[in-house]
Amino acid sequence: MLTVNRYKCCYCGACVGVCPTCALELVETWLEVSAECKECGLCTKICPVGALEVNA
Amino acid sequence: MKCDLIVVGAGPGGSMAAKAAAEAGLNVIMLEKRQEIGDPVRCAEGVSKRTLCRMVKPEPEWIASEVKGARIYAPDGTSIVMSEDKSGDEVGYVLERKVFDRGLAMLAAQAGAKVMVKTRAKGLLRKNGAICGVSALRIGEPLDIEASLIIGADGVESKVGRWAGIDTTLRLADIESCAQFLVHDASIDEDYTEFFLGNSIAPSGYAWSFPKGEKLANIGLGIQGSRSKPGEAVRLLHQLMKTRFPNGRIVEMVVGGDPCSGPIETATADGVMLVGDAAHQTDPLTGGGILNAMQAGVMAGEVAAKAISAGDLSRQGLAEYETRWREKIGKTIARSFKFKEFFVKLTDKDINQLVGSLAKEDISKMDLQGMLRVLFRFNPKLLWELKSLII
Numbered sequence: 001m002l003t004v005n006r007y008k009c010c011y012c013g014a015c016v017g018v019c020p021t022c023a024l025e026l027v028e029t030w031l032e033v034s035a036e037c038k039e040c041g042l043c044t045k046i047c048p049v050g051a052l053e054v055n056a
Numbered sequence: 057m058k059c060d061l062i063v064v065g066a067g068p069g070g071s072m073a074a075k076a077a078a079e080a081g082l083n084v085i086m087l088e089k090r091q092e093i094g095d096p097v098r099c100a101e102g103v104s105k106r107t108l109c110r111m112v113k114p115e116p117e118w119i120a121s122e123v124k125g126a127r128i129y130a131p132d133g134t135s136i137v138m139s140e141d142k143s144g145d146e147v148g149y150v151l152e153r154k155v156f157d158r159g160l161a162m163l164a165a166q167a168g169a170k171v172m173v174k175t176r177a178k179g180l181l182r183k184n185g186a187i188c189g190v191s192a193l194r195i196g197e198p199l200d201i202e203a204s205l206i207i208g209a210d211g212v213e214s215k216v217g218r219w220a221g222i223d224t225t226l227r228l229a230d231i232e233s234c235a236q237f238l239v240h241d242a243s244i245d246e247d248y249t250e251f252f253l254g255n256s257i258a259p260s261g262y263a264w265s266f267p268k269g270e271k272l273a274n275i276g277l278g279i280q281g282s283r284s285k286p287g288e289a290v291r292l293l294h295q296l297m298k299t300r301f302p303n304g305r306i307v308e309m310v311v312g313g314d315p316c317s318g319p320i321e322t323a324t325a326d327g328v329m330l331v332g333d334a335a336h337q338t339d340p341l342t343g344g345g346i347l348n349a350m351q352a353g354v355m356a357g358e359v360a361a362k363a364i365s366a367g368d369l370s371r372q373g374l375a376e377y378e379t380r381w382r383e384k385i386g387k388t389i390a391r392s393f394k395f396k397e398f399f400v401k402l403t404d405k406d407i408n409q410l411v412g413s414l415a416k417e418d419i420s421k422m423d424l425q426g427m428l429r430v431l432f433r434f435n436p437k438l439l440w441e442l443k444s445l446i447i
Binding site: 010011012014015016017018019020022024025026027044045047048049050051052053 | 089090091176225227228231234235281284287288290310311312313
């Protein structure tokens, strides 16, 4: 499962730009993850602050 | 609610599009999902003075500082200096984006566009397959807005293109992961933007210092997404602060993703035009995108008015936008992309050699092309694959 550390997230939207399944949506300061997420982890790599994590 | 044109996103690209379209007589609604335009910032804020002034008359409060030129540091510490009028599009003015973005939105509003903040586009409305508006959420309440033409200026996280069938997803190699601090430090050079190169400083990217007034600067870096790992940009920035600005006081933090993919295959679909980061119109080499977005915005706004009066909003009917942006900014973006693809491969030794070879030359009077020619003359072997771009 993709988890968002909301205390770390700086809501820049870089993760949304690289998401291949369009599963992420940035709503002002709130990153939404939809059921489309395939847990590929690309978003975790691009995140400048390391707010995203794929957990087994 | 009904209008001629909906612009999604009130950044510099969206506001210029809304302004141009409203001035051409269209009934325009511009949506901004945030409650405040321009905040939080995701930008190093540098622009060319000349290009900016060609489009708008800047208000004094938009400008945080004005610089004389750029200084570029190799990993071994050797540096070269370029003067402002020669260093291209990312030096000249350092903006105050929070004020600047709102100022441009104000110009759009003054031209007659309706600006709706805290209003997020959720999808496109279609009738018999054709786009007929945007379904939005305004302060948490559903709102359908009818319009047969949409301009997507919705940034790096753009959805408008994807909804319309344009794949704007960025490969990790085609986006830079960036972090920046606004720093107060006595050692900051107020007259020059500074660029720090090196694979241990910013792998396949660069670090920068853009002065923002007295002893104040945006100090940041961008690294290629394919060489990034979770939290890497911020970690490297802390490291840069420690080595370069150990006494710096951090008073603001900014992060972001910067497209550097080169020109997108198409920025138009039936009933849709994309502008700015949404269309990957950033310069892949420098990462600068403000002025490209503004220029594309003006073109999209003008074409919107023409297409509506001609009654053809198909992709074919919007082809003039495609032709114009490719001519005006697309060629440079394509060229910069080739340079970027080359520069991301350079080792620190290569960079030292390149910067070192210019250090003995007087480049203060040279433009970028002239400088590249000198670089090629001194380093033909290293730069051979760029030959056709330089000579």
